[in-house]
Amino acid sequence: xxxxxxxxxxxxxxxxxxxxxxxxxxxxSLYSQAEKHNLFGGVVPxxxxxxxxxxxxxxxDEELKAKKINLEDIxxxxxxxxPGLRGPLMVGTAFSKALAFSLGIPTIPIHHMExxxxxxxxxxxxxxxxxxxxxxSGGHTLLAKVNSPNNYEIIGESIDDxxxxxxxxxxxxxxxxxxxxxxIEKNALKGxxxxxxxxxxxxxxxxxxxxxxxxxxxxxxEVKRLKIEKKFNNQTKYDIALAFQDAAIDCLVKKSIKAxxxxxxxxxxxxxxxxxxxxxxxxxxxxxxxKNIYYPDLSRCTDNGAMIAFAASExxxxxxxxxxxxxxxxxxxxxxNG
Ligand code: KG4
Ligand code: ZN
Numbered sequence: 001x002x003x004x005x006x007x008x009x010x011x012x013x014x015x016x017x018x019x020x021x022x023x024x025x026x027x028x029s030l031y032s033q034a035e036k037h038n039l040f041g042g043v044v045p046x047x048x049x050x051x052x053x054x055x056x057x058x059x060x061d062e063e064l065k066a067k068k069i070n071l072e073d074i075x076x077x078x079x080x081x082x083p084g085l086r087g088p089l090m091v092g093t094a095f096s097k098a099l100a101f102s103l104g105i106p107t108i109p110i111h112h113m114e115x116x117x118x119x120x121x122x123x124x125x126x127x128x129x130x131x132x133x134x135x136x137s138g139g140h141t142l143l144a145k146v147n148s149p150n151n152y153e154i155i156g157e158s159i160d161d162x163x164x165x166x167x168x169x170x171x172x173x174x175x176x177x178x179x180x181x182x183x184i185e186k187n188a189l190k191g192x193x194x195x196x197x198x199x200x201x202x203x204x205x206x207x208x209x210x211x212x213x214x215x216x217x218x219x220x221x222e223v224k225r226l227k228i229e230k231k232f233n234n235q236t237k238y239d240i241a242l243a244f245q246d247a248a249i250d251c252l253v254k255k256s257i258k259a260x261x262x263x264x265x266x267x268x269x270x271x272x273x274x275x276x277x278x279x280x281x282x283x284x285x286x287x288x289x290x291k292n293i294y295y296p297d298l299s300r301c302t303d304n305g306a307m308i309a310f311a312a313s314e315x316x317x318x319x320x321x322x323x324x325x326x327x328x329x330x331x332x333x334x335x336x337n338g
Contacts, residue, residue, distance in 0.1 A: 001075045002026065005309025006056070008092030009084025009112045010138065011036075011043045013055040014305030015063065017074070020313040023123075027063040028306045031055045038178045042168065049087030056095050071103060078312030081109035082327030083139065089326035097324055106320050108312040112303075113140055113332055114152075115311035116271040119296040122310055127294055132265040134256045135332075136280075137272035138164035138179070141210050141252075143259045144332055146269070149314065152332040155259055156208025163248055164274045166212035170219050170244045174237045184241045185277050191242025192235075196222060198247040200254075208259050210251055219244055245279055253283050260288075269294045276301035 001021065007014035016028040033051045037043045064071065079096035082089055093109075100107045117133050130147045141163045143156035161169070164181055171180025176187065198218045201211040222240060226232040252274075260268060268288060274280065275295050284293050300306050 001313070002073055003108070003309045003312050004060075004074045004077045005110075005305040005307070005312060006077065006079040006092050006096050007112075007115075007303055007305045007308045008052040008056070008088045008095075009080045009082070010088060010303060011048045011051075012303040013052050013059060014303055014308070015056070015059050016305035016309045017063070017067075017069070018306070018309035018313055025306055025309070026069065027067050028304065029059050029063050030304055031059055034177075034179055041172050041178055043085070043178075045085045045087050048085060049091050052088055052091040052095075056091070071099075074103065074105065076100075076106050076108055076312065076318065078108040078110050078308050080112045080115070080308055081325070082112065082330040084112055084326075084328060086326060086328045089328060090324070093326050094324050097322055101322060106318040108315065108317055109319060110308050110311050110315070111330060111332065111335055113137070113142075113272070114335060115307040116296075116301075117144075117146070117269055118311040118314050119300050119307035120269040120271050120294040121314070122296065122300075124294050126291075127267060127269070130263070130265055131267040131269060131294075132256065132260045132263060133269040133271065134252060134275075135272045136163050136252065136270075136274035138162060138168065140272065141212070142332070143208050143256060145259075145263050145265065151336055154331070154333055155263065156210065156255060158210040158212060159202075160211050160213040161216060163210070163212055163252065164272070166216050166244075166248060167274065169216050170241070173216075173219055173223050174240060176237075176241075179273075181274055181277065184245055185279065187238050188242035188245045188279065189238075190235075191238040191240075193242055193246065195236075195239040196243040198222075198243050200247050200250050203251050203254050208255050208262070210255060212248065212251075215244065215247055215251075245277070249277070249280050249283050252280065253287055256284070257287055267292045267294065271296055271301065273302040
């Protein structure tokens, strides 16, 4: 079966065609709107939606032509139903339903965060239920125990900002581009680790929750102090980037290990955009046996169409209705109820 995956939950237009017989992607293509949103220091939902409208058809057309595939060869269309930005989700959903209708084929609605996590299973036969997952993106930071396919128990989450959001806001304070995560990671490499230490909010709390807004505020105060003292320069920016990244990573790793011990899970799936951070991956490798950590390929950690197509191949929850509905807010646990 050939599954066309379409991702439009935020500012990446992602498409991929997955063949579930050969377990191979026939094509994958991604158009990032980051440059457009960079002008505004963050995603502008209306612009994102309009850009998806303009990019979906040309992206698909280009790939079909390049791979000499006909639209009629597609068996099902999977799309992100939520969570995410309402306008961008509506575009992907309406597009997918209309294309499926014209081809007379079913659709498969996909939960964006579930797709991030399922992508880690691609080419990983050893992952056994139950396992722990840390999902870290621009909108989510959560620890969930995955008891079986379609059975999630959220056991910890951020009580305020998502960690990706904290990366983005810190980058903005430092004058780096959007999205901030990769910029922080790159600039942290030039930082001096002993010059600043930021707080690790809630790191010792008994629960498994996270908090990142205090960390972001600590960065804000440090930037203000350095500006007043006329010491806000490239080197202090690198130092702040590193100190912020270290603090954020410590919180994520410590709570994940605690969750794994508490729930008696020895395997961890790390996924979502922030899972692309190499320092985070390295820190986990120092704490957990490397063979027990699963994550998608670096290129498939941030939003992409491949994860939507692949998740659909695992779920196969076909729909034949023509309702155009989206779920901007959608808990992973709601999947448990079907
Ligand atoms: O999963 P994703 O692409 O989109 C959402 O579902 O939100 O995650 C985007 C988030 C952004 O906040 C971005 O700054 C962050 O992931 N991110 C990173 C890195 N690459 C992307 N954060 C830290 N280090 C990275 N290398
Ligand atoms: Zn995402």
